[in-house]
Amino acid sequence: MSYFRLLRRKKSLLETEEPLIEDPLTGVANLFDLSVVFIVSLIVSLFMVYHLIDLLNPRSEFTMVKKAPNGELEFIIKKGKEIKVKKVTKKELQGEGIKLGTAYQLKDGRIVYVPEE
Incomplete structure (x- = not known):
């Protein structure tokens, strides 16, 4: 008796399954999620590179x-x-003050400040 019950249960499970139909928009949703992760990682990496x-x-x-x-x-x-x-x-501007140091411009365009000692 129990064997027939199992067969009926197995048969009913197989009959109720619907065929798998893929939704074409599922891939688009995954691409959207992937792009959000990429944008967030790009922002974090820019903050790290520019020490922000x-x-x-x-x-x-x-x-x-x-x-x-x-x-x-x-x-x-x-x-x-x-x-x-x-x-x-x-x-x-005009006024009185004290000399704090000297600034030099290097050949590559950088400016270096040397304080007075």
Whole structure:
């Protein structure tokens, strides 16, 4: 008796299975997921390459120099959670002060500052 029950159960399971029909949009959804993972990994790698992880660290301090397309220089200064942007202008100033050091421009265009001792 139990043998016939098993046969009936097996037969009913086989009869209720539907044929496998592949949905063509399944592959598109997988491509979308893959592209999202690629974009996130690209953003993380750019942060690592340009050392921009320090922007997210509240205890870090750094200074970044940026040159605008019109030739103006901007200094981005971060101390702790405070970020300041200072622009270099061509205005001439007058006043009294002390000499802090000397700046030299190398052949490759870099500028080196040597403080006075």
